[in-house]
Amino acid sequence: MNVTTTAAAQHTNTVAPLAIRGLSVAYQKKPVLRNVSFEVKEGELIGVIGPNGAGKSTLMKAALGLIPSIGGEVLVYGKSYKQQRKLIGYVPQRESVDWDFPTNALDVVLMGRYGHLGWFRRPGAKEKAIAVECLSKVGMADYADRQISQLSGGQQQRVFLARALAQDAKLYFMDEPFAGVDAATEKAIITLLQELKLQGKTVIVVHHDLATVQDYFDSVLLLNVELQAYGPTAQTFTQEHLQRTYGGRLAFLDRNLQSPPPSGKGE
Amino acid sequence: MDKILSMLADPNMQWIFLGCTLLGLSSGVIGCFSYLRKQSLMGDTLAHAALPGICIAFMLTGVKSIGLFLIGAGIAGLAATLGIGYITRNSKLKQDAAMGIVLSGFFGLGIVLLTFIQHGNYGNQSGLDKFMFGQAASMIASDVVAMTIVCGLLISVCALLFKQFKIISFDPGFARGIGYPVAFLEQLLMFLIVVAVVAGIQAVGVVLVAALLITPAVSARYWTDRLGLMVILSGLIGAASGAAGTWISASVSNLPTGPVTVLAATMLFGISVLFGPKRGLVAKRLMRRKAKRRFNRDTELHAQGSVKKEAAL
Numbered sequence: 001m002n003v004t005t006t007a008a009a010q011h012t013n014t015v016a017p018l019a020i021r022g023l024s025v026a027y028q029k030k031p032v033l034r035n036v037s038f039e040v041k042e043g044e045l046i047g048v049i050g051p052n053g054a055g056k057s058t059l060m061k062a063a064l065g066l067i068p069s070i071g072g073e074v075l076v077y078g079k080s081y082k083q084q085r086k087l088i089g090y091v092p093q094r095e096s097v098d099w100d101f102p103t104n105a106l107d108v109v110l111m112g113r114y115g116h117l118g119w120f121r122r123p124g125a126k127e128k129a130i131a132v133e134c135l136s137k138v139g140m141a142d143y144a145d146r147q148i149s150q151l152s153g154g155q156q157q158r159v160f161l162a163r164a165l166a167q168d169a170k171l172y173f174m175d176e177p178f179a180g181v182d183a184a185t186e187k188a189i190i191t192l193l194q195e196l197k198l199q200g201k202t203v204i205v206v207h208h209d210l211a212t213v214q215d216y217f218d219s220v221l222l223l224n225v226e227l228q229a230y231g232p233t234a235q236t237f238t239q240e241h242l243q244r245t246y247g248g249r250l251a252f253l254d255r256n257l258q259s260p261p262p263s264g265k266g267e
Numbered sequence: 268m269d270k271i272l273s274m275l276a277d278p279n280m281q282w283i284f285l286g287c288t289l290l291g292l293s294s295g296v297i298g299c300f301s302y303l304r305k306q307s308l309m310g311d312t313l314a315h316a317a318l319p320g321i322c323i324a325f326m327l328t329g330v331k332s333i334g335l336f337l338i339g340a341g342i343a344g345l346a347a348t349l350g351i352g353y354i355t356r357n358s359k360l361k362q363d364a365a366m367g368i369v370l371s372g373f374f375g376l377g378i379v380l381l382t383f384i385q386h387g388n389y390g391n392q393s394g395l396d397k398f399m400f401g402q403a404a405s406m407i408a409s410d411v412v413a414m415t416i417v418c419g420l421l422i423s424v425c426a427l428l429f430k431q432f433k434i435i436s437f438d439p440g441f442a443r444g445i446g447y448p449v450a451f452l453e454q455l456l457m458f459l460i461v462v463a464v465v466a467g468i469q470a471v472g473v474v475l476v477a478a479l480l481i482t483p484a485v486s487a488r489y490w491t492d493r494l495g496l497m498v499i500l501s502g503l504i505g506a507a508s509g510a511a512g513t514w515i516s517a518s519v520s521n522l523p524t525g526p527v528t529v530l531a532a533t534m535l536f537g538i539s540v541l542f543g544p545k546r547g548l549v550a551k552r553l554m555r556r557k558a559k560r561r562f563n564r565d566t567e568l569h570a571q572g573s574v575k576k577e578a579a580l
Contacts, residue, residue: 064444085446097438101303102494111434115445120427147492167445 015078017042017087017171017202018063023072025055025062032058036072036227040219043200045193047207047217047233051246054224056206057093060173064090076171086115089169091160093176099149105159106144109134112166134165137195139188154185161192172196172203179208190216213237280517283403286411287509287528290470291479293418294463295505296425298480299487299498301460303436308363309348309457310480312370313464314473316340316347318377321398321468322384331395334413337465344461347373348454377473401472403513403524410469417466421459425498432456433494471525479505482532489543508532 016039025033033055040046048056061067063074065081076084089112109131110123117123123131135141138158143151151159157177164172177189193216196203207213213220213233220237222228222245229241294310301309320343321336328335347369354365384395397405425432434442435452443449460480467476487501512528541548 061440066440066443082446085444088444090441090444092438092440096440098305101437102488102492102497103433103437104492107494108437111430111438111441114430114434114447117430119431122430163441 014042016040016075017077018204019073019075019078020063021073021075023059023062023069023074025058025067025069031070031225033062033069034226036223038221038227038230040202040204042202043197044202044218045197045216046202046204046219046221047213048204048221048223049207049210049213049245050223050228054245056223057175059223060175060204060206064088064173086167087170089164089167089172091164091172091174091177093179094153094157094160099151099156101148103148104144105135105140105146105148105151105155105162106131108148108159109162109166112163115167130168131162131166134162135159137165138162138192139184152182154181157181157185158188161189165192170201172201174203174205176206176208178205178212210242280513282408282411283406283517283524284510284513286406286414287403287470287513287524288506289411289414289418289509290467291483291505291507291509291528291532292502293421293505294467294476294479295483295487295501295503296498297421297456297459297463298484298505299494299501300425300432300436300456301480302484302488303494304456306362306366307481307485308366308370308477309351310460310464311477312347312351312366312373313344313457313461314468314476315370315377316343316373317465317468318398318473319343319373319380321395322377322380325384325395326380336398337468340465340468341461343373344464345458348457348461352454352457374473397472398468399472399474400523401468401470401475401525403470403516403528406470414466417462421463422502424455424459428452428455429495429498471528475525475529478529478532479508482529482536483508486532486536486539489539489546492545504532504535508535 019039021037023033023036024031032053036059048059050056058067062069063081065074074081076087081088106128110127112134113123113127113130117127132141132144135144138161140155140158140162143155143159148156148159161174161177164174178186181189193203193205197218205217207216214237217233219231220233221230222236222241224245224247228245229236229238298310301307317340320339320341322339323343324335324339325331350369351362351365354360354368355362358365360368381395431442431447431452434447435449435456439449439453442452463480464476467479471479483501483505484497486504487497490500491497508528508531511531512524515531516522516524516527539547542550544550545554
């Protein structure tokens, strides 16, 4: 089964920001991802959804080369991700680090500039200015000097986003940025996603909240070990596809999604 | 004061003093990173792993040479770190369990070899047991020169690769994402810890050398929220412990330098836990009391305010 997008075919004039072909990952015997292939279109916000254990984070980590794959190929703008690292920004899950680390918000954002610095160069005034700008973009300029353990969960998430912004990438991976954040942070993230989109950047977001998928994303990728469906949200976020992905375990299906789904969000 | 001066006038004492101070300094600096990477036990593992290395070096050569012992200990330490890395990568065991296994395995082997040497025909074996608890007094000029080189090397690598070590301690996944060779950097950090441990064994001994890696780092964390400052403070605390250890053990007869150095570091840790700003116990207690007082005052004012309002009505 080959679920490459029709959208990618329309865009043959540009190289896809991300093309994944036949990607498979196995931690133990059982594959966590099986033969996943898709291509994303430049300048889109893409939501990756699926039940727990569907391999959403794994897909992201394998695409970034953080974990080994047992097969398949990942191309970022037509080349292997190793050659394109500077084009990629990454927002890991907030719980993946120890927030009691002795550092402040600005310093964490500065880490986003490390990839642009030589091995022995320290971040200077130019890097600091970029970091401050990125912090203010996520509404955290006042917290630059704050020790990171003294930030709320949402603020920590925004610091991570600012760090990804500081990477000045073209293709962003965000692993559940909306998980457990307050309303202010959720709003800040949305604004940021829209701004990235306006700048022509491509953002792939692992997402959990099905209720907001139609509001936030241009395309949606439904994953459950195998790729279940991928394409423009309006056509792809359907009851049938959700049922296939979640195996009908979802009260959401009946309540919120009358088929056919609304083509746009009337607000 | 006279005592310190007269002590420092003795050239032999000067070497020991300098050696212990440098040892504390370099262990303190490198220890910060192993502490922040939640590998506080790494130093302990490496130190225990050094024992069989020393024994094998002696058995192969039959010579009691500090240089050879350090090479043996270094190789054994590297074997241990590779072993721990291999176990954590290829099994479900977490690092603490892997360290526990490797630490006790190597130390057990070391004790067996030590007994073997003491009952064998090695003649010149006396002194090997000194490595268990260390003997700073045996340090001579050439040892201190070696220690100065090691100390300079450790500190320059940490200064040059500060941002790399920082990011692999805070967020190794992100570091890998931006293309840093995380596995190499982690092994390099381990290697530097091995070097610090090996340099410290002669003075402090296998059993206690890990304290010089952990204690100054943990103490420094109480005084600052900035990594750069923490590394510097930790180095200074380590150096102060080494200096104090040498001084106290020289002033009071028959006190061993190594253990006294460790005790000095432990005392500084105690002071840090109590009096560190923000994190210290006293500061926390005061902060809580202040918050309580303010809360009480505010509620009182609030109550008075509403009373006044009522009266006005």
